[in-house]
Amino acid sequence: MLTISEFGRRTGLSHKALRLYDVSGLLPPAQVDPANGYRLYDEEQLERARRISVLRQLDMPLTTIAEVLAGSDEEGLIRLNRWWEAEEATTAARRATLEYLRDRLSRSGTPGLTPRPVLTRDVPETKIATIRCDTDQQSLVGVIVTSTNAIVEHLTAAGAELTSGSWVIYHGAVTPESEATVEMCVPFAGLVDPSGPIAIRVEPAHREAYCTITMDECAYPRIMLAYDLVYDWVRSAGVPVDGPPREVYLPDCHLIPRDQPAVDIALPIERKP
Template sequence: MDVVDGEPPTGRPGAGDRVAGDLLTIGAFAARTRLSAKALRLYDRQGLLTPAYVDDVSGYRYYRADQAERARLVALLRQLDMPLARIAEVVELEGERAADRVAAYWAAVEARLAGQRALVDYLRAHLSGRSSELYGKFEIETVDVPEQWVLTQRRHVLADELPTWIGASLGRLEEAARECGGITGAPFVVYYSEVSLESDGPAEACVPVADEVAARAWAGGQGRAWETQARREPARRLVYTRISKAQVANPQIHAAFDAVGAWIAREGGLEVAGPCREVYFADWDAAGPEDPVCDVAFPVR
């Protein structure tokens, strides 16, 4: 029989229910735990807090008094806006393991809030016309990059997938470059269109290599499994600014690109001549938060 949402008239199981007399109705249990019957029904559907007994005839739900602690834990975790699926993991753990899982969740929340706080500062400066205050923090330079052959992998990717994809793709290409005469320049990522939570680029990971013939052969052979290509990257003049590892995140990296774009517009006589890019010239894993690791750049003519 389907479970129903009401209460038995007496507030306790009937004489023929074969349940212990210390079971609590959903109403009594809700009052004891300071949770609503609606919340308890939700927790039941999610498998977080299953009633101790459901009457076969009436469908009424009953709880044991010792389930109250688990119910309160679920409610407290919900106050952290923890997803129900994550709560299901925590309540099945004990002691330090459960505490560590909560700590890991909150560390991720704080990291997200820090990024959102920085984004608010960026938007306030941008919308109030104080963008120059942000741009002034970046030193703009130019560099001429010679023609080079690159191994590449291109993908449509959203912003939350981007860091993982960049690391994996550049790692594969750098390994392949060993069979193509070695790496001859800093790896870079080209953005052919915006990458955000709604827009998926595409983006292209590129690693410069020494041997054109070997690169083309590798791309046409082993590289097919990863949809790798080999292409000629023409000589370019880049306008760029150098940023730290901590700044390779939103919105700091957007502010850096905006600063470069504003500098190009302000200088005059220059025209953007291709999609923007990030050039990764340092060992990402070994770098600290304040170490310079990346140039954000626009090609110009």
């Protein structure tokens, strides 16, 4: 058995960190002396503690660390890769936001969003797997990537056929200061059961107005200009809105160059007689 000081020295964790991981249930001591309350650790806990230390250096939240360490190493690797992909997507979105602000501050760039057409299309009834959750603007990209990947993995494991890309439905206004419900949707063909947060439902057939943007233009706040473009077109056309707005992503959009068309900003509208 190792004292908390010896255990901390061998793992690079402070007393404060070890007490926090004890309270959170992430790394409780093997024993607690009932007489003096001293924490004692087993040598077999060293590897888990070192992994926690490394993951914390990556700024991984404690709840995510618990998920990574909950199962086998193979399951942990899947969760780690899923989290890191979301982190990289968030970083790319922040970089695009930074470039937008630099452009606006320098006053030397083109308008925030170059002119483009707003088109309409009919979308057939579609079977989808979805995850709903509440998020704010800072966490939005990570939530979209993590949830969409989880849905795709579930569908693939069930032998379903992925029929197109994916989309995100905004059931409220997501801002830097407030959360709202977003719904990540992946269309598929086949028989799949719901699992955990993943639900199965049918998206009704509808008509929608949309414009197409690049991944760089997806960055907040530039993406809001694309929403304005679609909403302005709908108002000028005198067509009633018939559902919440959505972002429709092309298959493997993360592999498309960031300056190429990859995402549709869409708004369901009523069909004209």
